[in-house]
Amino acid sequence: MEALARVLPRAATIFAIIERWPGDLASDGVIFRLTAGLHDFALSDHGGVLGALYGSGPLPSDAQLDRVLARVLDERAAALSRWLSHPTQTNEVARVAGLVAVLGELAARDGLPCEVLELGASAGLNLNFPHYAIVAGAARVGPGDARVTLAPDWRGRAAAMAPCDIIGARGVDLHPLDPANADDCRSLSAYLWPGEAARAARLVAALDVARCHPPMVDSGLASAWLLQRFAEPQAHGTRRAVFHSMVLQYASAAERAAIDFAFSLAGARAEPGRPLARISLEWRADRGAVELRVAQWDGAAQRGESRLAALCHPYGEWIEWRGLG
CATH class of the missing domain: 3.40.50 (Rossmann fold)
Known part of the structure; x- marks a missing residue:
């Protein structure tokens, strides 16, 4: 969450979606949608810095994490936009x-x-x-x-x-x-x-x-x-x-x-x-x-x-x- 606060303003596509969100960011669970998309990337990529963040290795430094998040938010903006486009489905x-x-x-x-x-x-x-x-x-x-x-x-x-x-x-x-x-x-x-x-x-x-x-x-x-x-x-x-x-x-x-x-x-x-x-x-x-x-x-x-x-x-x-x- 802290890393996203640092990096999001530089992620043009995702930042624009959030800035122009038509509803309430909290009640719509927007950050939950975004972090679920990032978690999905960690699960599907089988490791890397995101994998370490989500439990499969030592935590990265702030600088490492910021670099990875900035790249992911840019390179996978289309996929993350889809995660943001629909409500969460925990099915607990x-x-x-x-x-x-x-x-x-x-x-x-x-x-x-x-x-x-x-x-x-x-x-x-x-x-x-x-x-x-x-x-x-x-x-x-x-x-x-x-x-x-x-x-x-x-x-x-x-x-x-x-x-x-x-x-x-x-x-x-x-x-x-x-x-x-x-x-x-x-x-x-x-x-x-x-x-x-x-x-x-x-x-x-x-x-x-x-x-x-x-x-x-x-x-x-x-x-x-x-x-x-x-x-x-x-x-x-x-x-x-x-x-x-x-x-x-x-x-x-x-x-x-x-x-x-x-x-x-x-x-x-x-x-x-x-x-x-x-x-x-x-x-x-x-x-x-x-x-x-x-x-x-x-x-x-x-x-x-x-x-x-x-x-x-x-x-x-x-x-x-x-x-x-």
Whole structure:
């Protein structure tokens, strides 16, 4: 970061993009996009000074690093411009532990099977949660031989979890990534903070699972896709649950309003035998905390009020559970 502050003003193309950025540099994660592109170069170049910076050798001197960054920002301006042109895609599967805890508490109440839809699904790794083992305090669900085990530091109340029968899982993303594509997999690795070995190993394992169990991810705008899914028949005696994690910060105000409108339409049609749930893991408006919130509609008692179920670490390292009330 310090080196970029020194070098960027001399990198004409990239500096111009940042100087003319139409939105907010912080909330749009512009520096995260740029450093992910640099991390990708380090991963793909297998060493060099950038490789040393990202963990494969002794740190370079400031002068060495400045020279390399200046050359990279100039020679790879076109590729870095592409990294800057789209939002980040971390697809951190640890975040899905909160979703499973919510579904487990709902299943403990009524035992309904569930159809899961995800907005902003990226490579669809979260959609494979039935193949993961989830440890929520003293509770554990999922296969005993799971390649991926999610065990966040569990705080607060115990979760009243029960196994939930998942009858379908499908997602949407503006630019879905393919777990079978080596470049897409490396892109996901580049979005991880360098040196986080546990997260990197978890991503590799989740990608392996996805190659064995390819998730279903459509390409499109979340609000339009959601209206299409809501228009499809929902079997009596099933719950439809829509999940999104760290997505709304990248959506425009108009898109967020369109998503809310889709929920209001579907919620008005919900029945006791065909309930709808919205499960969101997003930054609070003041960005002071990441909240796991649940809204439910069932045509009777549940009216779509959003309830705080937990506070969470942004990457799922801990969950402070409040429960569904």
